[in-house]
Amino acid sequence: MLMLTGIYAADQVGITANAPDAVAVGDQFRLSFTINTQNVRDFRVGEIKDFEVLMGPSRSQQSSVQMINGKTTSTSSITFTYILMANKEGTFTIPAATAQADGKEVSSTPFQVKVLPKDEAGGIGGAGGSTSQGTSRNSASVSASDLFITSTTSKTTVYEQEAILLTYKIYAAVDLRGFDNVKLPDFKGFQSQEIELPDDRRWELEHYRGRNYRSTIYRQFVLFPQQTGQLEIESARFDASVARATEAIDPFDAFFNRGNTYVEIKKTLTTPKILVNVNPLPSGKPEGFTGGVGDFSISSSLSSNHVKANDAVTLKLIISGVGNLKLIKAPEVKFPEDFEIYDPKVDNQFSITSSGLSGKQTIEYLVIPRNAGNYKIPALKFSYFDTKTQSYKTLTTEAYELQVDKGDGTSSQTIANYNNKEDLRILNEDIRFIKQNDVKLRPRGGYFFNSLGYWMFYLIPLAIFVIIFIIYRRQIAENANVTKMKNKKANKVALKRMKEAGKLLAEGNSDQFYEEVLKALWGYTSDKLNIPSSMLSKDNIEGELQGHQVSQEVINEFIDILNTCEFARFAPGEEKNQNMDKVYASALDTIGKMENTIKH
C-alpha cells in the first residue's frame, strides 16, 4: 500500500504556491506552499523582503485515503503557510520555494502580487479572507460608488468594418449576489459577436478612482460597424441584487447569525452611452476588394493540374488572419469560358478575439472543364484594408495552368448535347440493334393496295356472289317472304281439297260443283279440327272454330260460303253459273287462311 502511494505520488510531486493577486497596503494576507507528499525535507523559501512576515512558516499535514471498488488510493500533502502584510505600494515578487520531496528537488515558480494604495474610504472585502465590509454599514441603500458597471470600447474612432471591443466590467465594493433583468443594447449599425468568457469568473482586486474594488469582466463583444458616421451604443441596464449585512438587534438572532443579518437590496445600474465615430474606408478601393478589413494573408492550391474532360477540379483559397473574416465575400475567380462553374463552398474556422475574428476562411471553387485543351487559371487578387497602416493592400495568388485531356468516349458529347434539355433520362440508353433477317426488296411505290390485283380481290368474290345470287334467285326470293311461303303451303292444302270442285268448275257443272265445295269445306274442317263429319253442323261450327283461335272475320266468311253454296244448289240456272268462280276463289282463300291460323 505504501508502495502504491509512492508510485502514485511520485508522478506528480511539486510545489504550488497560493496567494491573492492583489492586496491593499496594510492588508494581511496568507501565502501558502503546498507539497503533495509527506516525505519532505529541507523546505526553503527565498527571502520575502517586500512584505512583513507576521507569522510562519507554519506546517500542516493532510492525508486522505479513498477506497473505490476495492482499490485504495491515498493522498497526502504538507502545507507551509505564512501570514504576510503589505507595507508599500507596487508590484512585488514572491520568490520560489524549494524542497527535497521524495528524494527529488522540487521548486515553485515565483509569482507577483500587486499591492494597491490604501482605500481612501476604508477597507473592503479582500480576497485574502479578511471580512471587512463596505463603508456605509448602517444604510440600507447602495451608493453609486459602491457598485457600478463600466462600458468601454477599445477605440472610439474606427473605419468601417474595423473591429471594436466593447467590455462591460463590474466594480463592486459590496457583496454582489447576482444580476437579473439584464438589458443589453441591440447594437444598431453594428454586427456584434460575443466573446465567450470562461465560466469560472475571477474577481480581482482593483484600485479604481481612489478606492479598491473587486472587479470582473462581465461580458465582452466584438463589434463591426456596418455604417459610417457617428454611431451610438445605447446604455445597458442591469438589476443587481446586493446582500447587505445589518447589525442585529435581537440578541438571539445575533447569537445564531454571529451578529450579522443579511438583507437583499435591489439596485438598477445603467451604463453611459458611447459614441463611436465610424469613418468610411478611404477612396480608391483596388480591384478585387471584397470588403475585408483587418490583417490577412492568403494561400491557394489547385487539386490537380492535369485532368480529363468532365472531371472536377477544385481551387482552394485560404484567407487567414484577423479582421471581419465572416463578412468577406468570396473573391471571384476568372475561370476559362467553357468551364462549368459551381458556387464556391465556404468553410469558416475562426474564433472571436478582442481584435476581431481570427482564424481562416477556406473557399473551394469547384469547376468542371467540359472540353480538352490547355487552360490558364489567372492569378487571383485579394485586396483588403489594413487597419494598422490604414491603407489598402493587395495580395496575389499564383496563376495555374491546367491541362485537360479528352474525356472518356462520348461522355463529353452526350452531356453537351443534353445540356439544354430538361430530360436526362435516356443518357445511357443506346439504340436497338439492327435486324438481321433476310428481306425482300420491293420496287419503290410498288404497293399492293390500290393495284389491279387489290381490286381483283374485291371483284372476284363479288362476281362469284352475284353469280350464286342469280342462280338461286328464286329460292332467295322465296326465302325473302316468310308469309308468302306459308300462304303457299296453305293454298296447296286448299287446292288439294278443291281439286274435284276445280274440275267441275271447268266443266260448268254447277249442281255438282256446289255439292263438291260443301263436301270439301266440311271435310277440311272435320280433318283439321279432328271432329267426325256427322258431329259437325252449321250450329256448332262457329263455336268449334272460335275454340281454335280462328278470327271472327274468317268464320263469317266461312259460314257465308256455306250459305251461298246451299242456297245456290236450289237457285235458278243463270245465277248459279255466275257465282261459281267467286265461290271457288273465296273458298280457296278461306281454307288458306284457316290453314295458317289453326295449329296442331
Next chain:
Amino acid sequence: MKQYISIFFALIFVSSASWAQTKAEADSAYINKEYTKAIDIYEQLLQQGESGEIYYNLGNAYFKQDKLGRAILNYERALIIQPGNADVSANLDIARAKTVDKINPNPEIFFVAWTRSLINSLSVDTWGAWGIGFFICTLVALAIYFFTKGVRWRKIGFFVALISLIISIVTNLFAFEQKRKIDHRTDAIVLSPSVTVRSTPSDEGTSLFVIHEGRKVSIKDDSMKEWKEITLEDGKVGWIPVSAIEII
C-alpha cells in the same frame, strides 16, 4: 422455250441470292463496327428497292457515326413502310432526343391524335388486306342472310354484313390515307448541322430562326427549285435552301 424459262428463273434466283448476301454482309460490317462499309452496302441495296428493315439498319449505322440527321431520315422512312414498328420508333426517339432543337409540338385534340395513331399503327397494305378480309366477310354474311330460312340466322347475317361493310370501307379509307402519305411526302429532315430560316427565298432575307440537324419540317411550298417554304410543328413558317434538307 423451256431453256429460256429456266435461265430466267436462274437469273431471278441469283439476283435474289445476291441481295440477301449483301444485306448479310452489311449486317456483319455493322456488327464489326465498320459503319461506313455497312452504310455503303445498305445505300446500294436501297437503289434497287425499298425495305423497312434496311432503312432501319441504315439509320442505326448513321446513328453510330453520329450523323443524326441521316439517322432520323432513315428511321422516318422505315416508319413509313412499317408504321407502328416499336424498334424503329424507339430508336427514332433516342435520335431525336440527341438533337439540339427542343421540339414542342402544338397539342392536338385527343380524338385526332387517336385516329392518327390508329391509322399509323398499320401499313397501307395491311390496311388493304383488312379491307379485303372484311369485304369477303360481308359477302359471306350476306349469303347467310339470303340462303338460310331461320329468322335468327338471317338477322345475324344481316348485321354482320352491315358492320363488316362499314369496317371494310373505313380500313380502305385508312389505307388511302397511308398511301397518300407515301405518294405525297411533304415532310423533310434537316441534314445541315444548322440552318438559318429566312423570311424570303434568298440569302438576303431576314433571318427568322435557326434550326439544327435532325429537325423535322414540313414543306409548305414546293414550287421553287432552290428554296422551299417550310413550317415547323409549332406553326413557324420560313424559307430554307433545298440543300439543307432531304425529303423523307
